[in-house]
Amino acid sequence: MRDFKVMFVGCSGSGKTTAIASVSEISTVTTDVTNTDLANYNKEVTTIGLDYGEVTLPGQTNLLRLYGTPGQERFSFMWDILGKGTVGIIFLSDNSRSDPFGELKSYLNAFHSRLTEGNSVAILGIVKTDLAPYPDKNSYEQLLRDMGLSLPVINVDARDPASVMLLLRVMSRHLERSIDNHHEAK
Template sequence: MDSARSERTSPSPVYLPEGDQQRLKILVAGPLGIGKTTAIRTLSEIPTLHTDEVMTDAAASADDLTLDGLRGKTTTTVAIDFGRLTVPQAKVVLYLYGTPGQRRFLPLWEDIADGAIGALVLADTRRLDQSFEVMDLVEERGLDYAVAVNTFPTSPGYSLETLRSKLDLDERTPLVTCDVREKNSTLDALIVLTAHLIARAGDEPS
């Protein structure tokens, strides 16, 4: 399969800084067409790797492309999206892996999830029900996660309290809204996830 690199100009530095850094793997998960590729492209300090393929008639019959937000979609991620973000103050390097949103890619999803410390699950208020399958996959893997509701222009708005109820989220699971096209907004969601992972690690028995 062909892979594509982002045409976005990447800021310097492209190479990892000298010295020791802690390297952490984070999943960016969610259903088809939710913005995973865009989120990773927005956050990454390096040219991003994508494995998008043109959707065939067989894929169209498996995925309902008549849903809001999917009309006109012609490609889908069939393996991974990949990007990298360095946090020099904390001496941490985050490796961001976008995963296919369809359960038929489960074996691949499990391979990608291996070694991850947590997941940022993207959701869309136009089709919240499609997020349950993804959250189930993350929970089955035993990963802690945060949910970021991507604010598409045509998505209806709800309070966070209403969204938490509709998504049936545990009260400890962070829930935020973001626009994955905007770096600061997407970075804020990632910071919320990272703080949650640190807190959860502190809760674990030593």
């Protein structure tokens, strides 16, 4: 059995807490508090530390330990803390935000060294496309190419366990492939 630490990253309200809670096999750990920044984030509570859950994918023995990061920049110090030992990063981009590309770029830049040094595999989940269908998946893929990144891009509904499980299955496949390539290189 392999044990993988996977981190969910994205702006406040992008669905990190919801995605983890929708699939976790254990009661999730959250550090949500009352949101005092309603002008920027229209939600009652916000994560200030982390979210945590665990899931074993059907037909696999891999345990995915899921960590959700706080989305607000003022809590970014937690990104490095939670990033230790992380082998997978799932970026969630909230398509309903006024500048989803700008926000995504800031997260991709914050985690750039993990992405380019081979420390972690990553995928991008686009959320809330039911509220805002554009930019579309092709536009996100082009943005990633322009930044010199090659990540799988998937539309996901963080509220839907089946949708989140698809995202995690793709992540698990990429983790397995990365480990196999690492072993072959030795």
